[in-house]
Structure formats: C-alpha cells, structure tokens
Amino acid sequence: MPETLDVPAAETRDAPRPPRSVLVVGAGLAGLRTVAELRAQGFTGGITVVGAETSAPYDRPPLSKELFARSEPVWLAGEGYGDLADLADRVLLGHRAVRLEAGDDGARVEVEPAAGGGTITLEADAVVLAVGAHAVTPPGWSGALLLHEAADAARLRALLVPGRRLVVVGAGWIGAEVAGLAAARGCEVRVVEAAPTPLARQVGTRVGALTVPWYAAAGVELRCGAPVGAVRPGEVELADGEVLRADVVLAATGVRPATRWLAGTVPLTPRGAVPVDESGRVIGGPVSVRAVGDCADMSVAGVGTVPGGHWDAALTHPAALVAGLLGNDAPPTPAPYVFSTQLGHELTLVGRPHDGEEIVLRGDPDAGGWTALYLTREAYAPTDPATGPARLVGGFTVDRPRDVSPLRKLLAGGARPALDLDRALDPAVPLRKAVAS
Known part of the structure; x- marks a missing residue:
C-alpha cells in the first residue's frame, strides 16, 4: 500500500x-x-x-x-x-x-x-x-551522448581528450558551446546542422548566417543543411549517405x-x-x-x-x-532572455523574434561587437505596414554587453517601444536614447 x-x-x-x-x-x-x-x-x-x-x-x-x-x-x-x-x-x-x-x-x-x-x-x-x-535524441541513434545533467558532463570530460574526433549534431546553444571548447582542447571537431545556418530556430537564418565564420576561426568544421540519417557507435551517417567517423558523438538536438x-x-x-x-x-x-x-x-x-x-x-x-x-502583487514579466558563450563570443537574445520580422544591424559584424534589432510594423499599421512605426520586439547582441540591459528594460512586460531608427542604428548612441518620442 x-x-x-x-x-x-x-x-x-x-x-x-x-x-x-x-x-x-x-x-x-x-x-x-x-x-x-x-x-x-x-x-x-x-x-x-x-x-x-x-x-x-x-x-x-x-x-x-x-x-x-x-x-x-x-x-x-x-x-x-x-x-x-x-x-x-x-x-x-x-x-x-x-x-x-x-x-x-x-x-x-x-x-x-x-x-x-x-x-x-x-x-x-x-x-x-x-x-x-530531459534531453532527447531521435529513435535508433546508438552511441550518441547527451549533455543535460552533471553525470553527462563528467562523461564528456573524460572522453574529450586532445586528438579525439568529436561530431556534434546540432548547431544551437549547447552544440556550439561544446564544439568551441572541445576544439580549444585539441579535439578534431565537426558540427552538423540540418538547418541552413547555426541558431536558425533561435535567431533566424539571416542573423544565424553571421555566425558561420566563427566556426572556422575556432578550428571547427561546420556542415549546415546536413540532416543526419543515423548514428551508430563510432560514426554518423548523413542523410545523403556520407559517413563521418567519430570517437564521440554529442546529440545537441534539444x-x-x-x-x-x-x-x-x-x-x-x-x-x-x-x-x-x-x-x-x-x-x-x-x-x-x-x-x-x-x-x-x-x-x-x-x-x-x-x-x-x-x-x-x-x-x-x-x-x-x-x-x-x-494573493500578492506580481512583478512585471521579464522579457525572454538567453545568454551563451560560444566560439569566442558572448551572446544574448532578448525578446522572442518571429519569422518575417524586419532585422537591422546596430554595428558592423566585421568590425567588432554588434546587435541585431528585430522590428515589427504590420501589427501597428495593418493598412499600410511600410509607414507604421518601427517597434522593437527583440535583440540579439554579440560582444556588445552595453545593449543587454537596455533591451531587457525596453522589452519588459511585453512592451514594444517605437524606435528612432537613425539613432538606433548608430552604435555610439545609447539604445535607451533611441526610443522615439
């Protein structure tokens, strides 16, 4: 009983x-x-x-x-x-x-x-x-490791010694983080991703494409548009039939x-x-x-x-x-927020971007830190979207920590502030001062 x-x-x-x-x-x-x-x-x-x-x-x-x-x-x-x-x-x-x-x-x-x-x-x-x-893998993947609990991390640390061949399936937050660290440790690292770019689901393909050069710079081979057909002990078979040999396979598939x-x-x-x-x-x-x-x-x-x-x-x-x-007073709901350290870069995503939103860049990705701003107009000017105010719905920062706190404050509680784009796109102007009056 x-x-x-x-x-x-x-x-x-x-x-x-x-x-x-x-x-x-x-x-x-x-x-x-x-x-x-x-x-x-x-x-x-x-x-x-x-x-x-x-x-x-x-x-x-x-x-x-x-x-x-x-x-x-x-x-x-x-x-x-x-x-x-x-x-x-x-x-x-x-x-x-x-x-x-x-x-x-x-x-x-x-x-x-x-x-x-x-x-x-x-x-x-x-x-x-x-x-x-809990971490998941597709059915039938044999020998793939996961990283979700402390025991998983201990197992990976023991296996990923210099010279080992690591194949990471998935170029999301976890996959990219581990790939960069393993390469720096002396492992031979390949990352395979079914989507067209890394972080496609999280930040969209246009912004995700800006992260592609980071992989080669970190000594990691990246394959995008490469869905996996099977995982067996010691190898990963891609959907096109190519077989990648591996001492360790990490399934970073969500x-x-x-x-x-x-x-x-x-x-x-x-x-x-x-x-x-x-x-x-x-x-x-x-x-x-x-x-x-x-x-x-x-x-x-x-x-x-x-x-x-x-x-x-x-x-x-x-x-x-x-x-x-x-029965107490509740604080405002914080804006969705994710942070990551990967391939030598510090990233944050604030808000929840969706497909089809306008994207503008604050700063030059080829010249240092930058921030992608996600904007919407249609929801606020349905009869003539092009002339509606540019309203901020999300931001993705790369090596630009000064934009993180303003983004979190501007987007808290579901707010969608209108921006003065001329000021917002000038990286020398504090983001909080780019809100349209």
Whole structure:
C-alpha cells in the first residue's frame, strides 16, 4: 500500500485563499527559486520538495559553458540562491513523481523512491510543477551522448581528450558551446546542422548566417543543411549517405518537458509542455496546480507563447507564480532572455523574434561587437505596414554587453517601444536614447 505523508490536507473553500501547504515537484533552479520566493513573500505554511535527482540543486549552464574548467557541479546554495534544507520543511531527493490527482481544492502526487520500497503519496493545497526537461535524441541513434545533467558532463570530460574526433549534431546553444571548447582542447571537431545556418530556430537564418565564420576561426568544421540519417557507435551517417567517423558523438538536438506522467491530468501543448499564464496558473487546468521553468510554456501579453527551457525563466518566473498563489502583487514579466558563450563570443537574445520580422544591424559584424534589432510594423499599421512605426520586439547582441540591459528594460512586460531608427542604428548612441518620442 502507498505510504501517505502527513502534509496538512487541503480545505474546501468557496473563495480562493492562500494555501496552507505547498508541494514543489522538482528540485532544480525553478523549484528552488519557488521555495525561496514562498518564504521571501511571507509564506509560513508547510513546504515539501520532491526531486528526481539524488544530488542537491546545481546550476546547469556551466555544464556546457565551463565543461573543462569545472570538474564538480556549481551548487546553487553556494551561489546564493537558497538552500532547500533551510527553506523547506521536507526534502525528498531521489524521488520521481509518477502520478498527479488535482482539483480546485488540493492535489495528491505519487512518487517513487529511487531506492525502492513502494510509492509514497503526498498531499497539499497547491502543487507547483517544476519538473524541468530531459534531453532527447531521435529513435535508433546508438552511441550518441547527451549533455543535460552533471553525470553527462563528467562523461564528456573524460572522453574529450586532445586528438579525439568529436561530431556534434546540432548547431544551437549547447552544440556550439561544446564544439568551441572541445576544439580549444585539441579535439578534431565537426558540427552538423540540418538547418541552413547555426541558431536558425533561435535567431533566424539571416542573423544565424553571421555566425558561420566563427566556426572556422575556432578550428571547427561546420556542415549546415546536413540532416543526419543515423548514428551508430563510432560514426554518423548523413542523410545523403556520407559517413563521418567519430570517437564521440554529442546529440545537441534539444530537450522535451519531463511531463509524460502528467498526460490526462493537466493540459499539455503539442511539445508536451504545461501551458500557463504569466502567474504560472495552468491554462484550462485545476486551480491547485501551477507550473514554472523548463516544463512550462508561458502565454505573455504582447509576446505570445514563450517556451520554457532557459535558465533566466527558471530564475525569474517563480516570483510572479508565488505572488499569484499568495494573493500578492506580481512583478512585471521579464522579457525572454538567453545568454551563451560560444566560439569566442558572448551572446544574448532578448525578446522572442518571429519569422518575417524586419532585422537591422546596430554595428558592423566585421568590425567588432554588434546587435541585431528585430522590428515589427504590420501589427501597428495593418493598412499600410511600410509607414507604421518601427517597434522593437527583440535583440540579439554579440560582444556588445552595453545593449543587454537596455533591451531587457525596453522589452519588459511585453512592451514594444517605437524606435528612432537613425539613432538606433548608430552604435555610439545609447539604445535607451533611441526610443522615439
């Protein structure tokens, strides 16, 4: 029989009121920040945290960005993000959630301990899903390695010694980061990408094309427009039949929300994420359930749907989620933000660009740092788009940190400020002073 832990039971109520107990499923950054926000915003009730990994919460970006510089995880408690042992009443690491039952007045979650011994049932007034995501590879790829957890990074560090042949499948954030570091370590590195350019899905093909020369400069061979047909131990076969020999194959082909166990209990998007509003409330789901971080797709006014999967969302979104849960005033929703260090360059993407938006460059890519500004006109002048004001919807900076903070401020809360393009395109003019009056 399942064991039921004595967490204060949910009460039936006619009007919404703050919960007496909260169960956080997930012990990564999003889960830890949710617990820290609960305490910071005055919650004095019971908090239970369940995490599938057996280790304490650690920071994931260094796994790829500092693959060879750090041999141990960067523990979040040591970085000032809070300590679960101090913040929560009960922490169950090494426990995997397998079933959720939820209504408007409370929820129950069944978890399985990694050590065995049968399931445990946890009850609480509110459940916050911060279960994260897992790396994926296409079916049948044999021998490909992933990079998502600390154990993955340790395995890659041991294998990627000077002279090894590495094939990275995917020229996105993670793939490019690892490729550059491995080449600098003395590995023979090839990157194959099905899209026409690196970062095509993230920044578009026009801007992605500007990153192509970085690969050769870093000693990395890049193949774009090269979908992979199969991966076998020691080799990667491209769709055209060419075979690339490899000592190590890294599949940097993306992640999927770790939500399969939630099917039929809460709504899920086509990619398997939990759809939420800006307060983390599940759209079309029970009142007692919230979701945050990599497992959630957030609907943001003025922006649209923002997929989870990035560090900054896990860091910042719990503040609004907890505010909504406790009936407090929520902070403005930050603009989507991603940062990367790859192939000798520092990159940030602010906002959520879409296909078809106008792109202008602030600075010269051949002469140092630059920023691509993504603009829209049609939504604000549908009868004559060409004469509508140029409104900023996103920015991609390369080795230009001075533009990052202005972009985040200008785009916060779904804002779409009109720009004076003559000033915006002059890299000597501070971006905040390029807003049209």
